[in-house]
Structures are given as C-alpha cells and as structure tokens.
Amino acid sequence: MDVHVKGWVRTKRGNKHVNFIALNDGSTINNIQVVADPNTIPENVLKLVTTGASLAVTGQLVESQGSGQAVEIHAKTIEVLGAADPEKYPLQPKKHSFEFLREIAHLRPRTNTFSAILRMRHAMSFAVHQFFNNKGFNYMHTPIITGSDAEGAGEMFRVTTLDAKNPPLKEDGSVDFSEDFFGKETNLTVSGQLEGELGALALGEIYTFGPTFRAENSNTTRHLAEFWMIEPEMAFYDLEDNMNLAEEFLKYLVQYALDHCADDLAFLEKRLLDEEKNKPANERSAMSLTDKLRFVVENKFERVSYTEAIDILRNSNPNKKKKFQYPIEGWGTDLQSEHERYLVEKHFQKPVILSDYPKEIKAFYMRMNDDNKTVAAMDILFPGIGEIVGGSQREERLDILSARMTEMGIPHEEMDWYLDTRRFGTVPHSGFGLGFERLMIFVTGMGNIRDVIPFPRTPGNAEF
Ligand code: ATP
Ligand code: MN
Secondary structure, three states: OEEEEEEEEEEEEEOOOOEEEEEEOOOOOOOEEEEEOOOOOOHHHHHHOOOOOEEEEEEEEEEOOOOOOOEEEEEEEEEEEEOOOOOOOOOOOOOOOHHHHHHOOOOHHHOHHHHHHHHHHHHHHHHHHHHHHHHOOEEOOOOOEEOOOOOOOOOOOEEOOOOOOOOOEOOOOOEOHHHOOOOOOEEEOOOOHHHHHHHHHHHOEEEEEEEEEOOOOOOOOOOOOEEEEEEEEEEOOOHHHHHHHHHHHHHHHHHHHHHHOHHHHHHHHHHHHHHHHOOOHHHOOOOOHHHHHHHHHHOOOEEEEHHHHHHHHHOOHHHHOOOOOOOOOOOOOOOOHHHHHHHHHHHHOOOEEEEEEEHHHOOOOEOEOOOOOEEEEEEEEEOOOEEEEEEEEEOOOHHHHHHHHHHOOOOOHHHHHHHHHHHOOOOOEEEEEEEHHHHHHHHHOOOOHHHOOOOOOEOOEOOO
C-alpha cells in the first residue's frame, strides 16, 4: 500500500546502503520510520534530510523488520519542503536544558517534551469543557479588561492609551484618567469571579476559562504573570458542595489524562525518571508520574480545617527544629507554600482540602462563619505544587458583606453592581478557581510552570 506523509525530521541515521529517517507530524509522540535507499532517493535530496527539515514522503507501508516500530515506510519519493541548516538549526538531537529551550520558545514545540505538553494542554482544556458541559454548566466569558479594582487577588496591570511621557494631569498633579480610553482607570483582570457571580445568580451554574494577569513579583516555579484560570460559580452551593465539586473535577481531569494521553504520559514519565536519576536518592520521588496521577484519582482528599492544620504544623518536626523559613507562630498566620507542602507531602501524603481560614487573611467576599473569626474558604493543596485550587462560599447577606467591605476599606460606590446581587434575590452560592498551569505541572510532572505554557510571561520576560 502506498502512503503519503508529511512532517519534520527528528533524526536520520544510516550508512551508504540505507537511511533511517524518524519523521514526526506533531499528531503524536511517536515517529514514523522512513527507510530511504540511496538507489531510489538521490544523494542531493538525502543530504538535505537533516534534523528539523520538513519532508513530503511517498512510499510503501510495510511491516517493520526492526524493533521499536510495527510499520515503516519504504520511500519511493522524498520531497524536501524546507531544509534546516544543521550549522544553524538550534534543536539538534541531543539533550537541551529547559533554560535554553525557554530562550527558543518559538521552536521548542518541535521537541518531544514540549509537543507532548502542548497536546496534553489541549486534552486538559477539552476535558474542562466536557466536565462542565456534562453537568449543565454554562461557559461564561468574563471581561479581560476590567474597570473594577476591588478584585483584590493581586497586583494589576494598568491598561491605558495615555501618553506615558506626557499624561494629562489634574490640578493636584495626579494623572487624569477621565481622559483615558475608557474615561476611567482600567486594568487587566486578576480573576473573573465577581462577574462570574453575576452569571451564577442568573443561570445557576456557570464557569469561566480564560487568561488572568497578576503583576506580582513572584519569581517562583509556581507563578506566572499571565496564566489561565477556570472559575466555576454555583448558586445554591454551600462550602461542602463546593469542595465536592472541586474534588470531583480534579479527579475527572486527571482520569481524562490517564485515559486519553497514554503515549504522551509514558514519554513524560520516562523523562521524569531520567531527570530524577541525577538527584540524590532521598530527593527522588517514590512514585512514578502515572502512579501519582492514579493516586489522586483513587484517594479521597483529606479535609482539614485551618485551625487543625495550624496545630499539626506547630507540632511538626520542621517547625520544632526551626527548619521552616517562616516558623508557625500561632493561629492567624497565612500559610506559606513550605507549610502547604509539608501537610500534603509529609503529613497526610495525599491531596488536602483546607477550610475555614481566619477572615483577616482572606478576601472580603468570603462568607463569615458563625464564630465571627473564620470564613467559609477552602484551598486544595497538591503534592509538589501546594495550592492548586482556591475557593469559598460567598457572603450572600447584604448587611454582613457591606460591613466587611467598610472594614476592609473597599469603596461601596464602585461595587454597587456587585451589591445589587445581594439586594435582589440573593442566594447562598459558592465557587473556586483552578490555575490551569498548576494542573498542567501536576499532570505532566514538569518542575517549572514556565514549561507548561507556550509563551511564559514572568517578571522581566515577555519574549515572542
Ligand atoms: P498563591 O498563594 O499560590 O499565589 P493565590 O492565593 O494568589 O495563590 P488565588 O487568588 O486563590 O491564588 O487564585 C486561584 C488559583 O489560581 C490558585 O489556586 C492557583 O492555582 C492559581 N494561581 C494564582 N496565582 C497564580 C500565578 N501567579 N500563576 C499561576 N497560577 C496562579
Ligand atoms: Mn498569589
């Protein structure tokens, strides 16, 4: 049978008598082997068949003699669509560091690792929509440019068309934003939640899935300045319903990866194993990548209150031996990622849902508990990551919400539209945010969030 294939050369090896070309079209991690006989394929063509070149091949599909592939193509014709000068093409078949690959992020999707990650990003995005669609949620598009600066989830990026060198000034010398494009100060959104609530209080159950932006100067392996977030928001859900949905959702996504990304997962699992061989034995993880994924699907997440977690942390070995960078002093302090990871990786050794945090360390819209000290918040903590989901039951009682806003210095006038939902037909409701790239770190086993998004934006870096 004659077949016709097109793709990019991963490798070519061989000798005077025969050439083996590994060709890949990006549809899968697996290459097709093209066998090229110098008697059939002219030498000047074969010379241009180098790593990175693109080819159109016609030939016979036959059972392979060699091991490693079931079939191969015996080439009748090869057309070089685009050569890739081996002296200049940066992606030669050898190990490249992820740091180097970030510098050539425009080419790194052509590597095995990044093509696997990008295919899995697609699969996970699709699974997100499938999960919510199956449940009857509506996908809602919340604005990217926002006029509200009370979202409070982080530092914002200003959106303006004013001349930075010569902005119009008010009499007191401050910038006059009434002359700006929108006639007011605007920013890139840090979260679609507040608008999502408007949707939930009309449609019942909605979710958003879009880009969010935070100008926080966090140079960590878990933070991006531009990341994608999934934010479901549900009317008539209390905190427990919220946790149940979040747990079911995460398990669904991980199971989807196991069911639909087997080849890419097998490749990434082997990559991780190779990477860990270079680590000291005590830093290697006991579980393989797919073991970790199965573990999440098969185990109930541990549910603990913030207060219980503080007790565990206060009495923990690293705290007593002063191994934490931020020692646990007492009730009320915010948890750092070292604490979250201790709870997940050392103490419980499974995903943990922490709930009922002190009101002082959480946002104004979270529902006040009867103790008047804690709010109905929940964070889900994952091994190797820390916080992957943050959510809460929202304060639906107008008087309490309004008092809380006054306490926290949030101007009522600007939030009038938000308060209207509590004035008219308010109902208990809840929601959460899942950072898509944090999920991607988990399912791919990658160590740095910059390597699970095509073009990472971090402080000092917005190339491409
Ligand atoms: P963290 O404490 O890790 O900075 P956060 O408390 O600021 O997170 P939320 O405001 O609750 O996070 O955002 C919801 C989710 O969005 C988080 O659980 C996380 O998965 C993700 N997320 C938050 N900030 C970032 C970021 N800078 N880059 C990537 N994902 C993020
Ligand atoms: Mn943050």
